[in-house]
Amino acid sequence: MSFEEAKQFLRREDEDGSSLYEHLSRVLTKIIVEKPANANAMFEQISQEMRGTEFIKKTPPAEGDQEVVRPEKEAQLEWCGTISRLYEEMEEREGTFPDLMTEANLYEWAGISFGRAETYRLYLAIKAKALQEGLKLRFWGKILARSGDYYVAQAENSEPPSAEDVKTIEGAEGANKYAFWVCKYAGGDWTKLPNVSPEAIVVARQIKRYLTGDLDAKVPSYPPFPGGTEAHLVRAQIAQITAECCVSPAGFYQEDDEAEEGIKSIKKVDEMEDYKSMDDLKDGSNWKHHELPINVNGRCNQPPVDEEVDAESADLPDMPLLAPIADDDPAWRIEACPGGTGESPDSAVVAKSLKWPGAVAAAFGNKFVNVYCGFGYSSNRGTPYQPPPIAPIQKEWAPVEEETDLVEDEDKITAPVFETEGDEEEA
């Protein structure tokens, strides 16, 4: 067999119109073009790969041909659109927004980073929201959920629930002091979360769930969650984290003496004179909680007590305001950043909550930040979650002794009224 004959044999086309010669030349071309390190070992794999692609005839799309649909195209273009809208000039109202790029440097020391570009987009998104609606926004943090996360921004609540019935709902001086907005990604729409109720906080403490990432999702739980949707649950978790993890170096906040009698309130000190040094801040007793603590009933302030009627309900002890974080259990982890050999008087000090993993506070000089990045539930430090026991079955109804025997009501019979057409017209 001459060389030409052998070549002819290899070139013989099978039923599909392809030949071994063609296949081998494709495989060898791929190997020579891509030069994989272990071409010998990979030969079969490459050959198999080429078999899969060989029969797709690559012809350039003719005019009028439908473009190949790329499923990601639509999602990507939509994202590009929202990002470019972040750069648009807009009508501005008075508002404040955080210096997120500087804050992000502190987050990074605490191990939290969304990436620099994403942080900048988030900064633009918060700024736009603050200036459009005249809000004083603060970046609260990020809550991880099963399908996409929530970014959370915080401002004073301009629509607190009415405190008409102080016994059930606290007005602005409580967990509803702030309002919160969430968005799914920097540039996405901000959704305002509903106000939180004391019952929601009480139930949220008894349940433990992953968030789904959909604010309208139902929250199936025992005990039933008041409000019922994930938006309410997110809000209740935010209320707890805000109350327990917003901490700052001592001296930034003080008790508000001007608040109404019986109402506890904390306000920011107008002019601060001396700031805690880096060494002071390494001690947990120099960090204070600066939000109102929420008690077991889900409230920050006790309901007013009518002393003549129920003297017992005043039993709940007042929770201390501006308590040092050194008293918390589990405690906080505090360290200088940079620490160790890199430590300097200008180092920032970072405090991380061990109870709410992902909640951190950082302070340096005359600044401090609080941020959260986590799944939105507290750590039980290795002990398994115990769902609350099912309530006991209610007792059968039994007549009290003094009561007389049951008397059945006489049937109430209502005679049917026949309406005639004429009646209707009169009416």
Place this chain on the structure above:
Amino acid sequence: MDCELLELTSCCLSVGERAGLEGAMLQVANAEGLKLRFWGRIFGDTADYLIAVSDEKKLNRKFYYTTSHKPEKLSQMAEAKEAEFAPFSGDPSTIQEDPEFREEHRLAFAVQKIDFDSNIAPAGAWLVDASRQVVPNASYQGLSHEAALNLKSYFHSREPRSSSAKNATTKMGLVRATEFLDPIADDMPKGVFALSLTPDATAVTLRSLYWPGAVFVHKINTRNYGSFYFGDGLPNSDLAFML
């Protein structure tokens, strides 16, 4: 250390940690003749453990660790000793039960467990070559958008446990990319992995809900992927209540 991938996890190393760890990883890589990659961080009450893993061609790997106070020196992970999961203190020499059982042994055990359950590779990243060895795919191009959104495209990057995957490498003929590793889609309970697309639709994140903090990220249509862990080293035993 791949910062582009780490960004997608919302977690990071601080500048101080990265500066030290880069040196420490290069040192180990040269001394041991390995390729190292950053594996993750386990939070302790006083310091964190930073962990690196050798990126060998086979599925068995070697772990190295250090604490966040001393990021410039990695030591090889101690022998794993089974223990109850409990929060870590951050000091590897903390004695657990007897002087021979220290926190470093417990750490090794936790890392082994986490790695077993949540070290993930996308379909096609590994392949079985002609000599029946599992090797990385040199010409890997990543998952397509459609495949990336399907949980069935992800596999445990370790020695398989299921008999069908074990048998795949011994049978005759070509072994497909989806045959010789355990698919994560079979993990119980259903929903233990949460797959989501990033808002810009260019990458996916896959979070383990049993090991909160374990996250796999993949840039779609590229060979860029990685598994990381940023957590307290405790399994979520409450998962059944939480889904």
